[in-house]
Structure formats: C-alpha cells, structure tokens
Amino acid sequence: MHTAIFTFTQSGFLLGINLAKALEQGKKHIYTYRRFISDSDLSLNDDCILHFIEAVNDGRGLGKAVEDEFAVSDALIFIGATGIAVRSIAAYVNDKFKDPAVLCIDETGRFVIPILSGHVGGANRLAYKISELIGSTPVITTATDIRNVWAVDVFAKENLLEISDRKTAKKISAALLEGKSIGFLSDYKVRGTFPERVLKDSIEKYNVYITNGLDITKSPALCKIGQDSLLSAANTYNFLKLIPKNICIGIGCRKGADFYDMLKNLKDVFKKHNIDIRSVSHIASIDVKKDEVCIKKLAGALNTELCFFTADELKSAYGSFDDSEFVKKTVGVGNVCERSCMLVYGDMLFKKEIYPDMTFAASVEYSRVYNI
Structure with a gap:
C-alpha cells in the first residue's frame, strides 16, 4: 500500500511519524516543513520517506506534492484542517471507482474523517484502522456503512x-x-x-x-x-x-493484421457465444507476435494483460487442439490461439474461431469463488 501523509504543524508532524510507523507494510511518504524537523525525529522506518514541502519541484510545494501523490497513492492522509485537504485535492477528484482514499486527522489525533472514496476507495475502513492505532474517533458519514447495509x-x-x-x-x-x-x-x-x-x-x-x-x-x-x-x-x-474478469483470449494472426478488424471480429465472436467482452482479463499468443501492433492495441482497448509464450511452452498445453500443418511450419506449433489461452486459464470456453487473417479461442477460470 502506498500512503502519503501531509502535516502542517509540529504536533501534526509528530503524529504523522507515529502513524507511519504503526501502519502496515508499504511505502509511506511523509510531507512536512523543514522547520518542524529535529534530529530526534529522523529515526524513521525503512519504508518511510520524508519530503520537505517547500522543496518539492523547485518550490511548487504542497500543490505539486498532492498532484503527484493523488496519481499514485492508495491513500492520502492530511493531518490538519479539512479545508486544506479539500482545497488541495479539488482539482484532481475524478472517479469514485478510481480516486484514492483521502482522510483528514486533526493535529491532536482526536478525530479521523474520510473525505473522499470512503466507500469504494477504502477510506472508511482505513479510518477505523487508524482509530485503533492512535485512539481516535472515526467520523463516518456513508449511509450504507453507518446503517450496516450491504454495499x-x-x-x-x-x-x-x-x-x-x-x-x-x-x-x-x-x-x-x-x-x-x-x-x-x-x-x-x-x-x-x-x-x-x-x-x-x-x-x-x-x-x-x-x-x-x-x-x-x-x-x-x-x-x-x-x-x-x-x-x-x-x-x-x-x-x-x-x-x-476471468477470461483469456488466445489469438493467432498474420503479420500486420488490422486492429479494427480484430476488434470487430472479436466482438462478433463474443456476441455469438453470449460473452460480455468486459470479462476479458488476458490476451495470449505466441512470442513471435509480441510486437504485433494490432494485439498491443487490442490489449490497450480492453485494458487487459498480455501473455506471450514460446512454441515449446505452447506445446506443453494440456488438451485436444485443432492443429494446422501450415501454422506448425510457420511458427513451430500447430495451434496458437487455443494453446495460448489454455496456458492462462484451464477451462476451454470456446475453441478456434476463424476469421480472415486471424483466429480466436478463449479459456475461463470456472473455479473462481466470490466472498460475500
């Protein structure tokens, strides 16, 4: 977990140091002003990194620090007035499903207040955890949480x-x-x-x-x-x-295959098999296709991981496959799309579907269990 802690007073800085030491493993970036530092304050854990606000990005200070941390952190914790926190993050708030958790703690540690992404981003859960660590009172305002309703x-x-x-x-x-x-x-x-x-x-x-x-x-x-x-x-x-997100698409294609044709054909085959394309977690193929622009662009369009396997790895895939002698002579293994997807998930969802210049197959993780 990547956490950024911003402090604005001497007592707030000392509270931030203690909180950073108490939080679970993960990088903790502590931002404060140089005038609050004494030698005794610098005994930080290895996972704590100290930054001086006035030195950030040639004097751009707090605004730049918050901008940078908002983009990469799991949680931002402001120890000080809520107004400072709200004004600091206002320009970067975008999406409750993507924004980091943002919390505010008064400098005496009496109250911890989630102010952004309390629900989905985990700020409410973090507030309860912090309250246990420093003896504060969590101030929760999310209706489903305070009424103990399933979310x-x-x-x-x-x-x-x-x-x-x-x-x-x-x-x-x-x-x-x-x-x-x-x-x-x-x-x-x-x-x-x-x-x-x-x-x-x-x-x-x-x-x-x-x-x-x-x-x-x-x-x-x-x-x-x-x-x-x-x-x-x-x-x-x-x-x-x-x-x-538990489906892998295996792809075989000719060199230089068109991305738009690939996306259109894939949507067509998913519609045929009644599969929501948002289920795709991985795209797999043979390693000689790792630089194919159409496959890279497809992975970007679907926000999926890419997996490439050698011919020998594809030969090790378990199952019955529709091999082609032409493909075997070309890349060293008789079937790319079926074998590659089966190396990611072990249950075949549909076997090879043939389109001009490309083939598709898909595997799925049927064994996945969800916890309510």
Missing part, C-alpha cells in the same frame, strides 16, 4: 468484479437503504452468509447477477428459473451485472 460497489471491488452500470448500482443501494430486498444470482460459487435483504437465487425489483453473459436471459443462473420468469425479469425488473 454492492464494495463487494464488487473486493471480488474484482466490474459493475455493468453505475446508475443501477445506486438504485440497488437505495433500495436496501429503504428497507427493500434485492435478488442475488450468480453463475459462480458464492461463499459466506448472505446479508439481510439480499436474497440468494431470487428475482426482485432490483437484482445483482454475477455473470459473464452478454444477454443475461441466456445465462445459466437465470435459465434455471424458467421461461415465464425470464420474460418477466427481462421486461420488468432491473439487473446489475457484476462481471468477473
């Missing part, structure tokens, strides 16, 4: 699930806060005790569904319910998809 956005983040629609996510939280029940469906195993008013395998006005499906009415958990219910659910009720 779908936190559940999604903790389980690495992508939320399909933020407006529906807000409606889910609002329904729970109003005392209504929501339905919960999943194509994967979910472990744990379901919270109050979160009804497993039930369809309510608002529902959460863990699925890779593009059209949820064709997805496994909904298909078990029955056709009449499916039609009603599709037309009347609201579903929030929580999309697992």
